[in-house]
Structures are given as C-alpha cells and as structure tokens.
Amino acid sequence: DAKTTQPTSMDCAEGRAANLPCNHSTISGNEYVYWYRQIHSQGPQYIIHGLKNNETNEMASLIITEDRKSSTLILPHATLRDTAVYYCIVRGYGGATNKLIFGTGTLLAVQP
Amino acid sequence: NAGVTQTPKFQVLKTGQSMTLQCAQDMNHEYMSWYRQDPGMGLRLIHYSVGAGITDQGEVPNGYNVSRSTTEDFPLRLLSAAPSQTSVYFCASSSISGGVYGYTFGSGTRLTVV
Numbered sequence: 001d002a003k004t005t006q007p008t009s010m011d012c013a014e015g016r017a018a019n020l021p022c023n024h025s026t027i028s029g030n031e032y033v034y035w036y037r038q039i040h041s042q043g044p045q046y047i048i049h050g051l052k053n054n055e056t057n058e059m060a061s062l063i064i065t066e067d068r069k070s071s072t073l074i075l076p077h078a079t080l081r082d083t084a085v086y087y088c089i090v091r092g093y094g095g096a097t098n099k100l101i102f103g104t105g106t107l108l109a110v111q112p
Numbered sequence: 113n114a115g116v117t118q119t120p121k122f123q124v125l126k127t128g129q130s131m132t133l134q135c136a137q138d139m140n141h142e143y144m145s146w147y148r149q150d151p152g153m154g155l156r157l158i159h160y161s162v163g164a165g166i167t168d169q170g171e172v173p174n175g176y177n178v179s180r181s182t183t184e185d186f187p188l189r190l191l192s193a194a195p196s197q198t199s200v201y202f203c204a205s206s207s208i209s210g211g212v213y214g215y216t217f218g219s220g221t222r223l224t225v226v
C-alpha cells in the first residue's frame with residue numbers, strides 16, 4: 001500500500017476555503033486517492049475519491065496533480081462543523097487491495 | 113436502510129473474559145473490516161473480509177478472531193481480553209459492485225478492559 005504524508009494540523013477561518021495537502025509519491029497506476037474525515041468520537045466519514053481527474057461533490061473538491069504524486073482536498077467554505085481529522089488514503093481496487101489503511105491524518109481546526 | 117450497525121456501544125470487561133463485538137450491514141456489501149482506535153491515534157486495521165467465508169489479517173490481528181458466515185454479519189471475538197485491548201472499535205463495509213465506492217463506518221464500540 002502506498003504511504004501518504006499529511007501535515008499534523010492546520011487552522012482555517014470560518015467561511016474561508018480550507019486546502020488540505022497530501023503527498024503520495026509512491027502511488028501506483030491503479031490506486032485511488034480517498035479522503036475521509038473523523039469528527040470527534042465518531043466513525044470516519046467518506047468525503048471524496050479520485051484516480052486521475054479532479055473531482056467535486058457536494059462536500060468538497062479533490063485536485064490531483066498530473067503526476068499523481070500529490071493531491072489537495074478543498075472545503076470551499078469551511079464551517080465550525082468541519083473541524084475534524086482528515087485522512088488521505090491511497091487504496092487499490094478489488095480483492096485484498098480494497099482494504100483501507102489509515103495514517104495519522106491532519107487535524108483541521110476551523111476558527112470562528 | 114440502517115447502514116452499519118455495531119453492538120454494544122459500550123462494554124467493560126475484566127481481564128481474561130471473552131466477548132463478541134457485533135457488526136451488521138444491510139447494504140449487501142462484499143467487503144467488511146474491523147479497526148481499533150486508541151486515544152490520539154489513527155485507525156488500525158485488525159481483520160477484513162472480501163466476502164462470505166473469506167477473511168484475512170490486517171495490521172494488528174493478534175488477540176482477535178473473526179468469521180464471515182453471511183454477507184451481512186462480521187463479528188469480532190476477543191477470546192481472552194487484556195487491558196491493551198482497551199480501545200474504540202469500528203466496523204466498516206464497502207461494495208465494489210459496479211464501481212469504486214467508499215467505506216461506510218459504524219458508530220463504534222467503546223471497550224474498556226480492567
């Protein structure tokens with residue numbers, strides 16, 4: 001499984017965009033980039049995933065560099081409820097490669 | 113559609129006792145997994161299953177047993193609880209039918225071993 005590197009913590013002002021970076025320089029061609037978040041004491045919540053192209057859904061946008069060695073999760077208008085630990089995970093598709101291995105994540109603190 | 117249901121939500125065990133943490137999903141997902149999360153740490157994979165009758169070890173399998181007799185259920189057994197197994201346990205499921213999907217997590221079981 002490819003490893004990911006994320007900053008330990010970040011701050012963001014409420015209403016501003018939160019940009020969370022992730023490095024995954026050893027990602028292989030068939031591995032996806034997934035983002036999850038965990039709000040205190042709750043189970044992790046799926047946010048978004050992508051392979052090559054940029055992706056957007058109702059929660060966030062995912063920007064993947066052309067060489068796929070890094071990505072950025074963008075929360076366009078952060079609110080206090082977005083304060084959580086955000087995990088960037090590289091995951092294969094199918095069989096045993098489908099398993100999800102978590103790193104330490106980034107603690108995003110949204111400030112009022 | 114209940115998603116992933118874990119029971120119990122809280123449990124206190126004495127050292128050496130055994131118990132089973134229950135996990136059930138109603139989404140017909142092929143993949144199911146168990147994680148533990150210690151205070152201030154990320155989630156660590158204990159065991160996972162790619163379908164009924166098929167299980168495999170994750171990062172920290174020692175002290176835990178699993179079986180998958182049905183698609184819906186994936187119980188985690190602690191045969192002889194130890195204080196080091198005090199943690200929050202999360203169950204998760206995922207489907208790959210027709211595409212690549214994210215995991216759905218349960219709300220967790222908070223286990224204390226004294």
